[in-house]
Amino acid sequence: MSVAASNPGPLLGRDAEIELLASLLDGIRDGGGALVLYGEPGIGKSRLLAWAAASARERGFTVLSAAGVQSEAHLPFAGLHQLIRPLRFRAEDLPARQRAVLDAAFGLGQEPAPERFQIAMAVLDLLGEVATDARLLVLAEDAQWLDRPTTEVLAFVARRLQSDPIVLLVAVREGYPSLLVDAGLPQHRLGGLGPAEAMTLLDALPPSADPVGGTPERELAAAPPRARGARRGPARRAGPAGLASRGVDQRHARRDRQ
Ligand SMILES: Nc1ncnc2c1ncn2[C@@H]1O[C@H](COP(=O)(O)OP(=O)(O)OP(=O)(O)O)[C@@H](O)[C@H]1O
Numbered sequence: 058m059s060v061a062a063s064n065p066g067p068l069l070g071r072d073a074e075i076e077l078l079a080s081l082l083d084g085i086r087d088g089g090g091a092l093v094l095y096g097e098p099g100i101g102k103s104r105l106l107a108w109a110a111a112s113a114r115e116r117g118f119t120v121l122s123a124a125g126v127q128s129e130a131h132l133p134f135a136g137l138h139q140l141i142r143p144l145r146f147r148a149e150d151l152p153a154r155q156r157a158v159l160d161a162a163f164g165l166g167q168e169p170a171p172e173r174f175q176i177a178m179a180v181l182d183l184l185g186e187v188a189t190d191a192r193l194l195v196l197a198e199d200a201q202w203l204d205r206p207t208t209e210v211l212a213f214v215a216r217r218l219q220s221d222p223i224v225l226l227v228a229v230r231e232g233y234p235s236l237l238v239d240a241g242l243p244q245h246r247l248g249g250l251g252p253a254e255a256m257t258l259l260d261a262l263p264p265s266a267d268p269v270g271g272t273p274e275r276e277l278a279a280a281p282p283r284a285r286g287a288r289r290g291p292a293r294r295a296g297p298a299g300l301a302s303r304g305v306d307q308r309h310a311r312r313d314r315q
């Protein structure tokens with residue numbers, strides 16, 4: 058689900074994460090920071106990023122986002138381009154040399170692509186410039202599919218946020234390699250929802266005309282979580298909010314095969 062998805066319904070059972078994200082946003086007065094949220098497909102990473110984006114806007118933040126997509130994973134700077142494109146007019150406030158660096162990175166100038174370090178510095182300056190007007194939340198969605206140059210730049214930026222009113226929030230699927238996972242940034246693993254929240258979420262789903270194996274999904278949701286190890290893996294999608302761990306993802310799996 059993208060950050061921009063509309064009407065996602067209430068956010069259930071994430072009090073600890075809400076507290077964590079709110080403290081990051083509110084703590085920005087003392088300096089920025091980064092957080093990597095990771096977890097299984099469907100566990101609710103995007104849902105939390107959407108919450109963070111809405112909360113940040115309420116607090117007067119500017120929100121920028123980039124989402125990795127498989128088809129652009131090999132396009133250098135595709136993610137960064139998406140992230141800073143809304144700022145292209147602000148880039149005019151940067152020193153000419155840094156503006157030229159960004160242009161070259163995006164293939165706009167005459168010069169060959171500059172060193173990665175120069176690009177990262179130029180991006181840091183640009184974000185810092187924007188953050189002088191309004192605090193800034195930067196979202197990196199589906200980071201497992203962001204192109205590598207973009208993740209290198211974001212990792213560089215993330216390690217230098219202490220003195221800027223900027224928060225970087227990364228969502229990444231568990232088990233996928235990403236430089237942002239290995240960058241030494243604070244991390245938080247999203248687990249499945251508790252039984253009560255899982256039940257509420259299931260109640261909100263359209264009724265299944267053909268419950269898998271004749272077992273009503275609500276009963277399956279209330280069943281104890283399975284041994285997770287055998288079911289883990291990048292190719293698997295868990296279904297909403299980790300309901301897979303409660304045995305209701307067979308419907309999703311079957312749909313994927315059709
Ligand atoms: N805490 C929650 N409360 C209510 N709905 C939730 C919650 N967590 C997830 N959902 C719903 O479950 C579905 C899957 O969540 P989401 O898209 O956020 O998963 P994800 O971890 O981003 O998955 P992926 O790795 O595929 O991007 C969405 O419809 C979302 O709105």
Ligand SMILES: [Mg+2]
Nearest residue numbers: 058102103199
């Ligand atoms: Mg997602």
